[in-house]
Amino acid sequence: MAGNSFGRLFRVMTWGESHGPALGAVIDGCPPGIALSEADIQKDLERRRPGKKLTTARKEPDRVRILSGVFQGLTTGTPISLLIENTDVRSRDYEALKDVYRPGHADRTYEQKYGVRDWRGGGRSSGRETVARVAAGAVARKFLAQEGIHVRAGTVALGSVRCEPTDWQEAMNNPVYCPNPEAAQAMEEQLKAAKASGDSIGGIVLVVASGCPAGLGEPVFDKLDARLASALMSIGAVKGVEIGTGFQAASMRGSLHNDPPTAHGYASNNAGGVLGGLSTGMDLVVKVAVKPIPSVAVPQKTVTRYGTETTVRIEGRHDVSAIPRIVPVCEAMVLLTLADFMLHPYPYRLHSHA
Template structure:
């Protein structure tokens, strides 16, 4: 099975399954001399950790251990290996599903490709895999912070509730990481209503990056926005990505959409900080559309591995929405992408 690595110069490989002994990441290409501790990584893992309000009842401490690449509190430039052990595994919850294809899941496609699948919580296709991405993203954050780049994310839509206010400091004050306190309360109410119905919700996550220098991105096929889209679309629940005005730009006139250059930047930012595939120096603005969690308590029609029609209700411990736990995952993939591009040749950097 290939395709478990992302990045060219700042390279991240994740490994492990939902119900295996552990998950982890190996980061190759991180520059030396960057202060890094397990506590630095733990801060980001805490934001994604299950077992909190509005999330699955699975209780994982998600405690990270650094196995290599750090000596006397700083990175050495050698591969950084991270491990997170699974503690609250209940594979018996999935035994009744081992011969049934769950609607909306990757059960059938994995089996069609490999001839075998890990039915314990989805194995490698489980959202549990993303814990390793968040750990790697925390390492990228430490590198980028030394370059003056700050990345943060929040929930801007959940179900039919959409933010009208974007107070990013307020996003840290509620469990949904929503920058609109009034919308956050409405989102929580909707989550409870949908939970009672045995159903799930989707939403939209916005990731902002402040302090990106102009010049990140490699045209033509390695544009910054193309790599960001690939990074976010690699997250299992993400079904769409837009940069800046995104799909709304299709309904705008050119005179409305164009970002007019000024002496110190641009008069607007419909491009979301990327022009011609290269960062413009404006804030990076990326949004990801997140589908509803496919594991629902309502009865659904499906088939077994031998093609027999059947119905099932999915029990066990599941989120009602990938939000809020997917928010730090989206943030991590943007961090990793930016860290990778910061290590690319940068002839115009002196003109920042």
């Protein structure tokens, strides 16, 4: 299976399965001399960890171990290997599904491509794979912080509840990671109602990166926004990505959508921080559409791997929504994209007065 690596200069390969002994990541290209500890990574993993309020009952501590690439608290410039063990695996929950294609999952497509699949929670296609992305993203965060770049993410839609961010600090204090206290309470009620009905719901995650210098990206096939969209679409539950005003731009006049340049930047940011595939120096603003979790207790029609029609109800331990746990995953993919572009050479930034 190809396609397990991301990035060119700040390069990450993830490995492991949902019900295997462990998952992890290997980071190649991280610069030396960056202060890094397991505690730095653990903070981000805690935000994604299962077994908390409004999430799956699977209880994984998600304790990370740094196996290489760090000496006396500093990165050495050599590959950083990260390990997260699985400790609460219950593969028996999937025994009855090993010959049944679950609606909305990648069971059938995996078997069609590879002729074999890991039916224990989806194996490599499980959302559990993203724990390694979050761990790698935490390393990218340490690198970017010393460059003055900071990335934050929060839930701005869940089910029928929509909101605008009013308090980013509040996003760290509620279980749905919503930067709007009033909307956060309504979102919790949406999750509880969906769980009571045996169904699931989707939502929208907003990611904002501040402090990016102008000029990140390349103007043709390697546009910054193209790479951001690709990175975020690589998350299994993501079905759409907007940069800046996104689809709303289609109904705007050009005179309103354009961001007038000023002496110190731009008067607005409809472009979401990217023009011509290059960062403008304004905040990068990205919205991510997250589909409902496909594992639901509602009866659904399907077929077995032998073509027999049947009905399935998904039992076991599952999230009602990929939100809130997908929020730090979206954040991690933006962090990894920016870390990679920060290592691309663009010496004009050293002497430009633009």
